[in-house]
Amino acid sequence: MSARDGERRGPRRDAKGRERGAVRRYDERSTLAPSARRKGSDAAREVALEVLREVADADAYANLVLPPALRRARLDGRDAAFATELAYGTLRLQGRYDAILTRCTDRALTDVDPVVRDLLRLGAHQLLGMRVATHAAVSETVGLARVHAGTGPSRFVNAVLRRVSERSSQEWEEILASEAPDDDSRLxxxxxxxxxxxxxxxxxxTAHGRDATEIEALLEANNAAARVTLVARPGLLDVTGLSEEVADELGDREARIVPARYAPTAAILQGGDPASIPAVRAGAAAVQDEGSQLVALALAAAPLDGRDERWLDLCAGPGGKAGLLASLAGERGARLLANEAQPHRARLVEQALRAVPADAVEGVVVGDGRTILERTEGGFDRVMVDAPCTGLGALRRRPESRWRREPSDVPALARLQRELLGAALDATRPGGLVAYVTCSPHLAETRLVVDDVLAGRSDVERADAASALRSVALKEPELVPGTDVQLWPHVHGTDAMHLTLLRRTR
Incomplete structure (x- = not known):
């Protein structure tokens, strides 16, 4: 059975939300012993399991391992969409599904073999989070278990998923909510x-000026699939040209481009594989979140006294902001130096800059951003510090990050962020600008970092990042009063990017 066969128009349900006929259909399959059932599953489910195993075993990111997995399996169209939703949805809702699975097993979920645990999560998502018929969700997952775990574990998967299927998603949520000891646990x-x-x-x-009651909307936005957003790099391509190229290459039936809400360089790809677009392959366009584009555009647009010739991206990997900044620099006769601490990420930066005219790129150097003055002469006019962070602002795109991070990670990251920001300010000429950016709204990684650095210096002042961002936006974004910018998935439809602009004074 293919992924397409598993997708249905939504089963009829009774007054309590239970699927009508689910037991009958399931029992038709369950009269067969697992050994008598099909011994495998379809390619889309195989890809989803492969992604989950890569994420668990190799600390990989789903957004990096899924595209090549789809290409290896030669999946496209609905089957590729099925595999994508199955992998991403399972990772996003892992916590909820684990709580449900715990109530359907006679052992601790941590004692279950990791492969079997991932299979159970995949089955749970099909049963509770996707429009997949019950018999297909169970039988296909059992077939997958037989191949990857063996006959005995496949029987265990069969039994557990049968218990999961006895209640609807709504019924399970009511049970979980009733058992939560407090509101934070419920959320x-x-x-x-x-x-x-x-x-x-x-x-x-609350720290960034919004209402705490928005937390449920924010969590819901983090669990929604992020749109595929492209950047058309200025001087190389514009959104109109990108749209025409997509129409020519992929056809209107398969994919189309629509402009994004705020960034003039951003466009939403509705269907199709970005890697198949010639401009993306050539480097004139790329996949990049709209919030990431906005903070780079704001740095480039902020008023500057004096020369505007040398730009620096201090933490440039994997190269999205560097590619946009370099193309902007090239339009006004400036040059960008990209610095990256990790050699393999520096190679990604070089790849991102391949289409930018050579005279707009000073180079790509490898080294710790905190030692940038030991390797360059400094005196930069505009500096981007896209600091390493917890990534809590990009949970839509990297859902596995929420399960990898611990509260103990924050102090060490905040210390690194303060040191990088200090080094960036030292490398900036008097009158120059530094953009402090994180893909996290965490207070300890945003406002507190900037406040700590400012408290120890008398040669820096805040610049108006909000005005700079408004000056480049196609429409007025909803921003709280103040000079800093905090974007939100549930408000702006972007990653939760933070931007503070600092000016080096004389």
Whole structure:
């Protein structure tokens, strides 16, 4: 059975939300012993399991391992979409599904073999989070288990998923909510975020001028699939040209481009594989979140006294912001130096800059951003510090990050962020600008870092990042009063990017 065969128009349900006929259909399959059933599953489910195993075993990111896996399996169209939703949806809702699976097993979920645990999660997502018929969700997952775990574990998967299927998603949510000891625990299990992340995001909302009651909307946005957003790099391509190229290459039936809400360089790809677009392959366009584009555009647009010739991207890997900044620099006769600490990420930066005219790129150097003055002469006019962070602002795109991070990660990252920001300011000429950017709204990684650095210096002042961003936006974004910018998935439809602009004074 293919992924397409498993997708249905939505089963009829009774007054309690249970699927009518589910037991009958399931029993038709369950009269067969697992050994008598099909011994495999379809390619889309195989790809989804491969992604989950890569994420678990190799600390890989789903957004990096999924595209090549789809290409190896030669999946496209609905089957590729099925595999993508199955992998991403399972990772996003892992916390909720684990809580449900725990109530359907006679052993601790941590004692279950990791492969079997991932199979159970995949089955649970098909049963509770996708429009897949019950018999298909169970039988296909059992077939997958037989191939990757063996006959005995496949029987275990069969039994557990049968228990999961006895209740609808709504019924399970009501059970989980009723058993939660407090509101944070309820939000954590239903919103499928660790409790510490829920608390940190709630605190970030209020610290950045929004209402704490928005936390449920934010968690829901984090669990929604992010749109595929492209950047048309200025001087190389514009959104109109990108749209025409997509129409010519992929055809209107398969994919089309629509302009994004705020960034003039951004466009939403509705269907199709970005890697198949010639401009993406050539480097004139790329996949890049609209929020990431906005903070780079704001740095480039902020008023500057004096010369505007040398730009620096201090933490440039994997190269998205560097590619946009370099193309902007090239339009006004400036040059960008890209610095990256990791050699393999520096190679990605070089790849991102391949289409930018050579006279707009000073070079790509490898080294710790904190030692940039030991390797360059400094005196930069505009500096981007896209600091390493927890990534809590990009959970839509990297859902596995929420399960990897711990509260203990924050202090070390905040210390590194302060040191990088200090080094960036030292490398900036008097009158120059530094953009401090994180893909996290966490208070300890945003406002507190900037406040700590400013408290120890008398040669720096805040510039108006909000005005700079408004000056480049196609329409007025909803921003709270103040000079800093905090974007939100549930408000702006972007990653939760933070931007502070600092001016080096004389």
């Amino acid at each position: 954590a299990v239903l919103g499928s975020h660790p409790a510490w992340v829920v608390r940190a995001l709630r605190e970030a909302l």
